[in-house]
Amino acid sequence: MISINVQNISIVKEEKMKNVNTQLEKYIAKCDEIYLSEHLKTLIDEATKEIKQIKPSKLYAIADGIILVDVREPEEFASGYINGHIVLTIPRGKLEFMAIDKIAKKYGQDVKIVTYCLKGPRGSLAALQLKKLGFSDVSNLEGGILAWLAKGNTIHSYLGELSLA
Numbered sequence: 208m209i210s211i212n213v214q215n216i217s218i219v220k221e222e223k224m225k226n227v228n229t230q231l232e233k234y235i236a237k238c239d240e241i242y243l244s245e246h247l248k249t250l251i252d253e254a255t256k257e258i259k260q261i262k263p264s265k266l267y268a269i270a271d272g273i274i275l276v277d278v279r280e281p282e283e284f285a286s287g288y289i290n291g292h293i294v295l296t297i298p299r300g301k302l303e304f305m306a307i308d309k310i311a312k313k314y315g316q317d318v319k320i321v322t323y324c325l326k327g328p329r330g331s332l333a334a335l336q337l338k339k340l341g342f343s344d345v346s347n348l349e350g351g352i353l354a355w356l357a358k359g360n361t362i363h364s365y366l367g368e369l370s371l372a
Contacts, residue, residue, distance in 0.1 A: 359371075
């Protein structure tokens with residue numbers, strides 16, 4: 208005679224269902240991540256095409272009268288920033304709320320602005336938003352502060368002047 212323990216079968220089924228649900232949840236999360244990253248990539252590509260990208264080697268050639276806007280977070284800014292005549296730090300997440308007071312009211316909306324971040328994408332997105340806010344002469348530092356440093360330029364911090372060399 209064969210004895211079947213129905214309770215054990217139920218427990219095994221429940222465990223398998225939990226495992227399937229966990230795998231499904233992970234798959235859904237991965238799909239969401241891919242979906243978001245594809246949308247983000249599209250936004251970055253659009254911003255990069257719409258906004259003039261300035262090569263690090265050309266930045267000081269246009270330095271007269273420009274405002275450098277570092278859109279990194281405050282702790283990133285504290286690690287070092289590109290020195291310029293006017294340097295503003297406006298984190299990307301606060302840009303739309305702070306741009307009028309920190310830029311437009313003091314310098315106007317026709318002032319030349321160059322945004323930058325660590326690698327470039329946040330700077331491009333920020334520059335596009337500034338353009339949409341009515342600023343007429345906005346560009347982004349191509350490759351961000353990392354490209355700036357890679358070209359042998361220096362940054363400034365509370366420790367003084369820093370470079371990769």
